Amino acid sequence: MMEKPAETLTPVHALISKRWSPRAFADRAIEDDKLHSIFEAARWAPSSRNEQPWAFFVVTKSESESFELLLGTLMDSNRVWAQNAPALIMTLAHTVLEKDGKPNHLGFHDLGLATSNLVIQATALGLATHPMAGFHPEMARARFHVPEGWEPVSVIAVGYPGNADTLPESLRERESAPRRRKPLADFVFSESWGSPSPLVGTSKNK
Amino acid sequence: MMEKPAETLTPVHALISKRWSPRAFADRAIEDDKLHSIFEAARWAPSSRNEQPWAFFVVTKSESESFELLLGTLMDSNRVWAQNAPALIMTLAHTVLEKDGKPNHLGFHDLGLATSNLVIQATALGLATHPMAGFHPEMARARFHVPEGWEPVSVIAVGYPGNADTLPESLRERESAPRRRKPLADFVFSESWGSPSPLVGTSKNK
Numbered sequence: 347m348m349e350k351p352a353e354t355l356t357p358v359h360a361l362i363s364k365r366w367s368p369r370a371f372a373d374r375a376i377e378d379d380k381l382h383s384i385f386e387a388a389r390w391a392p393s394s395r396n397e398q399p400w401a402f403f404v405v406t407k408s409e410s411e412s413f414e415l416l417l418g419t420l421m422d423s424n425r426v427w428a429q430n431a432p433a434l435i436m437t438l439a440h441t442v443l444e445k446d447g448k449p450n451h452l453g454f455h456d457l458g459l460a461t462s463n464l465v466i467q468a469t470a471l472g473l474a475t476h477p478m479a480g481f482h483p484e485m486a487r488a489r490f491h492v493p494e495g496w497e498p499v500s501v502i503a504v505g506y507p508g509n510a511d512t513l514p515e516s517l518r519e520r521e522s523a524p525r526r527r528k529p530l531a532d533f534v535f536s537e538s539w540g541s542p543s544p545l546v547g548t549s550k551n552k
Numbered sequence: 553m554m555e556k557p558a559e560t561l562t563p564v565h566a567l568i569s570k571r572w573s574p575r576a577f578a579d580r581a582i583e584d585d586k587l588h589s590i591f592e593a594a595r596w597a598p599s600s601r602n603e604q605p606w607a608f609f610v611v612t613k614s615e616s617e618s619f620e621l622l623l624g625t626l627m628d629s630n631r632v633w634a635q636n637a638p639a640l641i642m643t644l645a646h647t648v649l650e651k652d653g654k655p656n657h658l659g660f661h662d663l664g665l666a667t668s669n670l671v672i673q674a675t676a677l678g679l680a681t682h683p684m685a686g687f688h689p690e691m692a693r694a695r696f697h698v699p700e701g702w703e704p705v706s707v708i709a710v711g712y713p714g715n716a717d718t719l720p721e722s723l724r725e726r727e728s729a730p731r732r733r734k735p736l737a738d739f740v741f742s743e744s745w746g747s748p749s750p751l752v753g754t755s756k757n758k
Contacts, residue, residue, distance in 0.1 A: 352595075352596040354589075354592045354595075354596070355588070355592060356585050356588045356589040356592050357589060358589055358592050358593040358596065358673055359567065359593065359672065359673055359676040361565070361567070361672070362593045362596055362669050362672065362673060363596065365596075365598075366598075367598055378751055379562050381751050382561065382562045382736075382751055382752060383560075383562040383563060383564055385736050385740050385751075385752060386560045386561060386562050386564050386736065387564040387565065387568045389558075389560075389733050389734070389736060390558040390560070390564065390568055390569060390571075390731075390733060391668065392571075392572075392573055392671070392683055394685040394706075395685075396732070396733075398733060398734050398739070400739060401739040401740070401741065402739065402740050402741070403740075403741050403742060403749075404740060404741075404742055404749050404751060405742055409742060409743075412742055412743050439661070451660075452660070452685055452705070454657070454658070454660040454661040454664070455645070455660040455661060455663060455664040455667075455705055455706075456664060457661060457664065458660070458661040458662060458663065458664020458665045458667070458668065459664045459665075459667060459668045459671075461661075461664070461665065462597065462664065462665045462668030462669060462672075463568050463668060465598070466565065466567070466568065466668075466672060467564055467565055467568060470565040477598055479600040479601075479658055490741070490743075490744055490745055491744050491745045491746075492745050493745060496745075499658070499661055500600075500661075525596075526602070527595050527596060527602075527604060528595070528604050530588075530591050530592065530595060533595075533604070533606060533607040533608065534591050534607070534608050534609075534610060535607065535608070535609050535610075535696070536609060536610055536611055536615060536618055537615075537618050537696075538696055538697050539696055539697045539698050539699060539702075540697075543609075543610050545584055545587050545588055545591075545610060546588060546591060
């Protein structure tokens with residue numbers, strides 16, 4: 347896989363800096379125990395009231411029918427490359443509390459915490475991940491019989507990294523584009539909204 | 553710090569398995585470069601459309617006025633122990649898109665991704681973290697002049713791990729309680745809602 351480590355002013359752990367979202371996957375299945383591990387990692391994320399308001403669907407190319415069903419929920423622009431991933435994972439948030447069915451406004455947030463664990467663990471195992479919000483949640487709901495109170499949120503392509511030369515030309519360029527992020531001073535504050543924390547405000551000159 | 557590694561059926565990376573949310577913090581400041589690193593880690597999280605719909609307030613005990621302001625937004629049950637953490641971080645989600653102000657339903661989710669990076673990086677640096685949803689978001693909004701379109705979501709206590717004996721007796725017991733999670737078969741499906749993926753359904757017998 348192309349290496350695109352994050353350019354950081356202070357060091358961050360390699361599992362965080364080297365993770366990015368490629369579109370090229372190798373034609374190689376993922377071992378069952380590795381797939382198991384990435385869900386085990388998701389399982390141990392923190393959540394408000396320990397609600398664990400998350401669920402996942404996992405389909406591999408060998409389960410061709412389920413794979414096609416989930417692949418078919420993706421927007422065209424994602425399907426064109428995601429069809430070559432050996433596994434797809436749909437993530438779902440529980441938006442009501444288990445106890446009493448009242449709204450849990452942290453369902454999406456806590457799913458994000460679990461999904462991040464999943465992605466980090468995949469990275470640790472040498473797997474590439476590409477989370478996509480570009481899919482049709484209601485189509486996914488119908489196809490996989492998702493009950494009310496649960497929301498399909500993303501589909502993640504997972505697999506061993508592949509060669510960018512295998513991508514259509516239009517995507518090859520995006521694959522090598524640098525990763526960009528806002529500067530820390532834009533979003534780390536201390537005293538009041540918009541005033542950067544001295545911690546990061548001075549970091550530009552370090 | 554008490555060690556409470558997650559009990560997993562397949563191995564997960566130590567940064568994930570050893571992370572938990574303690575209430576006891578050491579009386580020791582966090583180095584500036586370490587605090588900087590944990591925001592740098594958050595910065596490199598993935599997000600839908602690369603919106604990066606997250607912001608953070610960070611206050612340390614040395615900034616006593618801001619620290620007291622944020623501490624004062626916590627519910628009593630959290631304030632009793634969080635007051636001893638050397639730093640508090642408030643996380644905020646952008647719930648509208650930068651471009652056109654239309655709703656971004658992934659703001660909370662993507663903040664969760666960034667928050668997880670922050671927590672993982674803190675763990676890598678030997679710091680303990682305890683995210684809390686138990687605070688008053690609207691009080692925080694007023695005190696820190698948070699604009700519309702941004703939602704205060706959590707406050708995270710951060711610091712070097714401390715001795716559980718320093719906690720009030722009522723909390724000491726919770727500190728040593730085992731960490732619990734649902735079994736994977738409850739939330740990892742493949743063909744249809746509620747039918748466990750063979751990947752995890754069989755894992756109980758491994």
